[in-house]
Every structure is written in C-alpha cells, then in structure tokens.
Amino acid sequence: MWFKQLTPFVLLEKPEARHLEESLGGSWFVPPQGLDRFSEGFSNPVPFDFDRAVYETEGRLKFCLKREEKILPSGTVNTLLTDKVLKIERNEGRTIGRRERGELRWQIIDDLLPRALTNTSRIYGIFAGRYLLVDTASRNRSENLLVKLREALGGLEARLPHTKQSPGSLMTEWLLLGECGGGFELDCDVALRGVGNVAPKVRVSLKNLTDEDVVRHAQNGMTVTELGLVWRDRIAFVLTDELTFKRIRWLDTVLEESEGADDAQSKAYAEQIIMCSMLEIMLAELLEQLGGLTE
Structure with missing residues (x-):
C-alpha cells in the first residue's frame, strides 16, 4: 500500500525483526468486550499473512495498530x-x-x-532505515502509535525530527523566492497564517504560487503553514509546518516501477521497497534543506 499521509520519527535505535514480531504478537488485537468503549492492539499488516505482526522487505519492517470503537449515536x-x-x-x-x-x-x-456496532480503523508504521514512517499526518494518532509501540517493546528511542531551521521558515523563503532548493519544486497549494491574537489565515488552491497576489501574503509578513511541493517528479505532497505530509500522490514514474508484479504478495513486496526507498531519500534531502537535525 502507498502511504497517503506521513509523520516521520527519527530513530535512535531500531528493533530487530524477531523481537518486534514477538513483542507485537504479545499485544495482539482483541475486540472490545462488554462495557469497553474501544480496544486497540496490533494486527496483521498485510492481507495475505494473517498470523504475522510484521511484514519485512529488505530490512524494512511494516506493522499495523488496529482500533475498534463502539458506535453509540x-x-x-x-x-x-x-x-x-x-x-x-x-x-x-x-x-x-x-x-x-x-x-x-x-x-x-x-x-x-x-450490543453496539463498531467502527474499525488501522494505522500502519514502517521501520525504514533511520526512520519510523507512520501513515498519518495527525500528531495525536502518530504519538498514540508510538506509545503503543513503546508499551509492547518495553521502550523505543524515537523522536519527532527537530531541525535547525523551522519548516515554516523554509517554506516561506521558498514562496518568496518562487523556487525551492534541492529536488523540490512548488506545486499549486499554500496556506499562510498571520500574527496577532486573532491571526488571519489564507488558503490558496490550484494556483501558480509565483503569482504576485499569492506571494504578497508572505511579503506582508504572513508565514507559510502548508505548502504543496513536488519532489523530483516522483512524489507530490503538502508539507506542513509540523514536518508532516498530507495528500501524498505517487506520480507515474514511481507507480510504473511496481506494475510488473504478478500477484498481491509480489505487488505488496515491490510497493513497500519502492515507497520506503523514495521516502528515505526524500526525507534526507528535506532535512538537509532544513539545516539538519538539532542535537
């Protein structure tokens, strides 16, 4: 599966596949019972291997946190x-x-x-290189996943990436310049926020971001909070000032690389390798543009 949103965590350590499998298997999902409002636990991350908690491709470890919540209108x-x-x-x-x-x-x-009906949701994570990649742009959901991981593993050293230059500052610079650094290009969406007790907000969609009426907002002191970007004609997304990624679109140059798969297992294997590889390279390049990580 291709992630459509992303919150990356920087790993100070990475669990071994066997330890991760055993630990998550010990925190397996059980449906909510009796008066329980909801239940959370780890579940199979791929639809063809129901008994495994981890799906591994070339050292990249995918897992799934499942939540079932009772619905009471x-x-x-x-x-x-x-x-x-x-x-x-x-x-x-x-x-x-x-x-x-x-x-x-x-x-x-x-x-x-x-007797209530239930609503089921899943959130996926992948240990890939120096990152834990989580398929949500929600800070609450990603941090909840991290809490559950730490409980299952008995601890995990991972943190949100704190950079020397803030994402909001860099995105504002790029909007003012009309161009980006590295392999990034401006796309067609931007959101800005002003200052003050009642900060004004502006959102622009499907528009040339170098147009004068768009850039003027930044010239007048507003800061970019979300910016549509394209990376090396391979991934399009909206970057936020919290260093999360929304509305990720995998472009044809990437999708074509996985088209040769013959079945669901081969397709999942290829997609995970390609996706993780692209995200690892893109994140490293973005962090470099942001001046690197703080200690």
Missing part, C-alpha cells in the same frame, strides 16, 4: 434518555434533576454498549 442515546425521564416523571410525579439525569444517561450507555 448521540441521537439514539438522547431519545432513550428523554423517554426514560418522561416516564419516571409521569409515574413518580417528580422532576428529574441534572445529576440524576446524568446517571440515567450512563445507565443507558452501559445497556447499549454490549
């Missing part, structure tokens, strides 16, 4: 609560106070939970 809970309150008030001739109303609400939720 608020409208349903509120309707049942209203009916119950009216019934009590009518039968007992008294008014239900706020505290008792809250207790009744939790009773209804506890009654519904064992």
